Amino acid sequence: MNHKQEGTCFVLELAVLGLLKETPMSGYELKKQLSVKLGAFWRVSYGSLYPCLKRLAAAGDLEVEVSPFTSRKKHVYRLTDKGNRLFHQLLETADGHELEQDRFSMRLAFFRYLRPEARLYQLERRRGYLQERLADLRASVRTARERMDAYTIELMDHGLDEREREIAWLDRLIARERRSTEAQPEQNPAEPLSPAQLPQSPRDPRLPAQTG
Amino acid sequence: MNHKQEGTCFVLELAVLGLLKETPMSGYELKKQLSVKLGAFWRVSYGSLYPCLKRLAAAGDLEVEVSPFTSRKKHVYRLTDKGNRLFHQLLETADGHELEQDRFSMRLAFFRYLRPEARLYQLERRRGYLQERLADLRASVRTARERMDAYTIELMDHGLDEREREIAWLDRLIARERRSTEAQPEQNPAEPLSPAQLPQSPRDPRLPAQTG
DNA sequence: ACACCCATGTAAGGTGTTACATGATTAG
DNA sequence: CTAATCATGTAACACCTTACATGGGTGT
Missing domain, CATH: 1.10.10.10 (Winged helix-like DNA-binding domain superfamily/Winged helix DNA-binding domain)
Known part of the structure; x- marks a missing residue:
């Protein structure tokens, strides 16, 4: 069915x-x-x-x-x-x-096979996703911090920190990607034979909304 | 069998x-x-x-x-x-x-129900484990860095950073645990229902070997 | 002779999610 | 009346690991 x-x-x-x-x-x-x-x-x-x-x-x-x-x-x-x-x-x-996490890491490990716009797109999406998780965590900490014991608080704070760092890391990757994209527009199509092209048009990144 | x-x-x-x-x-x-x-x-x-x-x-x-x-x-x-x-x-x-990761986090969330020595023991073990993973990662980066592309290098470096931070975090938890252990020897046996507090115990840390 | 790496594979079991099926109660 | 939320449950499937079974080659 x-x-x-x-x-x-x-x-x-x-x-x-x-x-x-x-x-x-x-x-x-x-x-x-x-x-x-x-x-x-x-x-x-x-x-x-x-x-x-x-x-x-x-x-x-x-x-x-x-x-x-x-x-x-x-x-x-x-x-x-x-x-x-x-x-x-x-x-x-x-x-x-x-x-x-794992899926994204695996893709990232093969990023060199993607066209730059596709890379940028995936990085932005992952960033948006992490931003949402971060917001969730912040919300649950805000509402429940009073009732949490010291260890749970540590767990939460550590989780917040980790997510923030990961977002910052993605930001660096995104910035770098953009720089190299703008520096040399239309150059390496990631693989001479461009085996699987994204059905997208040349311009218009059309990136997903950013929570932050 | x-x-x-x-x-x-x-x-x-x-x-x-x-x-x-x-x-x-x-x-x-x-x-x-x-x-x-x-x-x-x-x-x-x-x-x-x-x-x-x-x-x-x-x-x-x-x-x-x-x-x-x-x-x-x-x-x-x-x-x-x-x-x-x-x-x-x-x-x-x-x-x-x-x-x-997940198993340990789950335990940590219920740490208040453990005796202080058991907490210390588990924190140290997790630290040792992370230290090993870190060593593995460092080794594989050392041997393969030349052959890795920029994205894989980013992945590795980010992984290294994350693990180092987690170890540092554990070190803080361990230090705090030890301080409160030494501060007030022999008091509450881990479950007289005080909602959020770090209990304590006598001496003899008897900790597992440390990789670092 | 024995140990140890190379090399391939399968069966059973663990651990979980999604989608479905069902129905009561409550708020608008 | 209807939609949402409360509430419980099952069947099918996804995905993986462990332990086992098997055997050739290589070094000592």
Whole structure:
């Protein structure tokens, strides 16, 4: 009845496609690379990774080759054109949870594959989201501070501080992005073949309202 | 074969028992209170909450009373002695994931129910854990910085900063805890119902090794 | 001979959310 | 009357980890 796309929320698939975009690899190698490159904020187990690779290969997003260089079985996965399109789609798509910490971090890790306007758009949206969370927290602190014990107060204050810092950080990223966008209008389309273009027109950022 | 305790990891249970300890409530009310008191770092859906209440009631950790004050059915849950013991057990137990962000925050929110030494112990352990994560991150930045793009570097640096700040915050909490411990040795055993105050205890910190 | 990394995979279980189903009461 | 809020619950699905099962290669 209600047409859900086709399953998962694709943080894992994004990570996998993103790394395989650079270098074809086996599942085992991939896991190691994932923990080197993204391990700071995210990790997977084989129990997720291997089935994911199978799914993607079955869907034609990856090509498998059983490596001839070792006598033991070793599946080397390579990104197909279809897989590359999927990657860009996942990187740009809003799935309703795309602003949450882990999802956003994962996208940010692949920001270089986005066009500058798309980057700016995503940064602004994340900023707006955090601003809302911040407002929520402030509101709940205002109404309940009297009834809170010292530890809860510490928890709240620390949470406020963390969110404020994250917003400030985003502001720096946004400012930098804008500077480089304005400095060289219309230059690097993030990838020579511009595989997945946003359906947007050249100008008019049309950014989401800012709470602050 | 290998005797796992009895199921879940009990973040939800801890939250539920912790709030019901203060006031008996229905599931509906409970959800609202949870979002007011713990919503800053955690949330639940009814789909988790109601089954959890049933489980706890079935196990004898909660007593149910169908409220006579409203004509519509309304189950008011009250903590039993058994439930209170479970609460304290969950609050002190190390389950192998007890140092992760959400788990730790949840415990911290109920710190006033712990003895001062137990508080100090948990704060130190969390600090050690964060210190390790920090070291990991630093190591991976050292080895890979050259090969990282600007956005990944930002992600890493932001992560480093966040962890450092969290450690500094813990240091403040630890220092305060120690001060109040030393200031007034041997007084209230963690639960004579004074709403917001940091209690205390004798000497012998006996703290776990510090990574830093 | 043994240990240890490489390499792939599956089954079971944990933990949670969303969407649905149901209905009473209250405020306008 | 109708909309909102109170109130409870279930089924399906999403997503992940752990523990197990299996076996080749490499070093000592």
